[in-house]
Amino acid sequence: MTARMLPSTGLLRRVRQPSAPIPHRPDDDGLLDRFGRRAVDLRVSLTERCNLRCTYCMPEQGLPVIPNESLMTAEEIERLVRLGAAHLGIRKVRFTGGEPLLRRDLADVIARTAALGVEVSLTTNAIGLAARAADLRAAGLDRINVSLDTVDPDVFAEVTRRPFLDRVLDGIAAADDAGLGVKINAVLLRGVNDHLAPDLLAWCLDRGHELRFIEQMPLDPGHAWDGDDMVTAAETRALLGDRFVLTPHDAPRDGAPAERFRVAARSTGDELGTVGVIASVTESFCADCTRTRLTAEGHVRSCLFSDDESDLLGPMRAGASDTDVLDLWRRAMWAKPRDHGDDADGMVHPSRGMSAIGG
Numbered sequence: 256m257t258a259r260m261l262p263s264t265g266l267l268r269r270v271r272q273p274s275a276p277i278p279h280r281p282d283d284d285g286l287l288d289r290f291g292r293r294a295v296d297l298r299v300s301l302t303e304r305c306n307l308r309c310t311y312c313m314p315e316q317g318l319p320v321i322p323n324e325s326l327m328t329a330e331e332i333e334r335l336v337r338l339g340a341a342h343l344g345i346r347k348v349r350f351t352g353g354e355p356l357l358r359r360d361l362a363d364v365i366a367r368t369a370a371l372g373v374e375v376s377l378t379t380n381a382i383g384l385a386a387r388a389a390d391l392r393a394a395g396l397d398r399i400n401v402s403l404d405t406v407d408p409d410v411f412a413e414v415t416r417r418p419f420l421d422r423v424l425d426g427i428a429a430a431d432d433a434g435l436g437v438k439i440n441a442v443l444l445r446g447v448n449d450h451l452a453p454d455l456l457a458w459c460l461d462r463g464h465e466l467r468f469i470e471q472m473p474l475d476p477g478h479a480w481d482g483d484d485m486v487t488a489a490e491t492r493a494l495l496g497d498r499f500v501l502t503p504h505d506a507p508r509d510g511a512p513a514e515r516f517r518v519a520a521r522s523t524g525d526e527l528g529t530v531g532v533i534a535s536v537t538e539s540f541c542a543d544c545t546r547t548r549l550t551a552e553g554h555v556r557s558c559l560f561s562d563d564e565s566d567l568l569g570p571m572r573a574g575a576s577d578t579d580v581l582d583l584w585r586r587a588m589w590a591k592p593r594d595h596g597d598d599a600d601g602m603v604h605p606s607r608g609m610s611a612i613g614g
C-alpha cells in the first residue's frame with residue numbers, strides 16, 4: 256500500500272505555515288530541516304505489537320509481526336540516543352509503539368537512556384504497568400502518558416476490542432503511587448465514546464491527571480478514517496461545555512500541540528484543574544514541530560504523515576561509523592516535508608498505521 260490523498264475535510268485551518276524553504280543546508284550540527292525547524296524531541300517506537308486493538312489504530316487481526324532480530328536492541332537504541340543527545344541537540348526521548356510495555360527489556364532501555372542525561376517519558380496503554388511502574392521509575396522514567404478513551408468498561412471493550420479496563424486503571428494507579436507524572440490521552444469517536452467525554456474529564460480531574468483529547472488522525476491501517484465524521488477539537492470543547500466552563504490557559508503555548516484550558520464546574524464555579532485539546536487535524540501545528548522519530552526497526556521518520564523513512568539500523572549493523580550515522584540522520588531530517596498535508600490541501604493517509612510508526 257502506498258500513501259494516498261484523502262479528500263479534504265474542509266475543516267483544515269492552517270494556523271501558521273513553516274517558513275519558505277532554505278535552499279542549502281547551513282553548516283549546522285543539529286537536526287535542521289529545509290523550513291528552519293530544528294528537532295530536539297525524539298520518539299522511539301520499541302515494537303509494533305500491542306495487546307489492544309483500538310479501532311482507530313490497529314486492525315482486528317493485529318499487524319504483520321516484525322521478527323525480533325529486526326528490532327533495535329537496547330544497545331542500539333542507546334547508541335542512537337547517545338549520538339542524538341551528544342551531537343544533534345536531542346533533549347527529550349519518548350518511548351512508544353505499539354505497546355512499549357511488551358518489551359521485556361524496557362527498564363534496561365530506560366536506564367540506558369536516562370544515563371545519557373535526557374528526559375525520558377513513555378506512552379503506554381498501561382496494561383501490565385501495575386507490576387512494573389516502580390521499577391521503571393527507579394530506572395529513570397520521568398513521565399508517562401496513558402491512553403484511556405473512556406472509563407466505561409463496555410465502551411472501553413468496544414473501542415479497544417479487549418475487556419481490559421481494570422488492568423489499565425490498576426496500571427494508572429500504580430504509576431501515580433510510584434511518583435510518575437501521569438497524563439491521559441483520549442481519542443473521541445462519534446457515537447461511541449464522545450458522549451462520555453465529560454465523565455472521562457471528571458474522572459481525570461478527581462485524580463489530578465491532566466487529560467488531553469486528540470483529534471482522530473488518518474492513521475488507522477484499515478483506512479476507515481472519515482474526516483467528516485471526526486470529532487473536532489471545537490466539538491470536544493462544546494461537549495465538555497455542558498458540565499464545565501473552559502477558559503484558555505494563560506501559560507504560553509510554546510509550540511506545544513495541546514491548547515490548554517482551565518476547567519471550572521459549571522454548577523458551582525469551582526476551579527477543578529486543566530484539560531488539553533490537540534487539534535491534530537483541524538489546526539496544523541506543523542510550523543512548530545520539533546520531532547524526529549525512530550521506528551522499531553531503526554528507521555528515521557521525520558513526519559508521521561510522510562512515508563519517507565531512512566534506515567539507520569542497517570548501516571549501523573553493517574559497521575557505519577558514528578559520523579556516517581549522524582550524516583544519515585541529518586539528511587533524513589533535511590528532507591522533512593513542510594506539513595502533513597504533503598504540501599497540498601488535504602491530509603495524506605500514510606501506508607503504515609500509528610502503531611507501526613510509533614505514536
Ligand code: SAM
Binds near residue numbers: 351354474613
Ligand atoms: N500503545 C501505546 C498507547 O496506546 O498509548 C503507545 C502507542 S499509541 C500508537 C500512541 C498514541 O497514539 C495513543 O495515545 C493513541 O491514542 C494515539 N493514536 C493512535 N492512533 C491514532 C489516531 N488514528 N489518531 C489519533 N491518535 C491516535
Ligand code: SF4
Binds near residue numbers: 354379
Ligand atoms: Fe495499541 Fe496504543 Fe494502538 Fe491502542 S493506540 S492499539 S493501545 S498501540
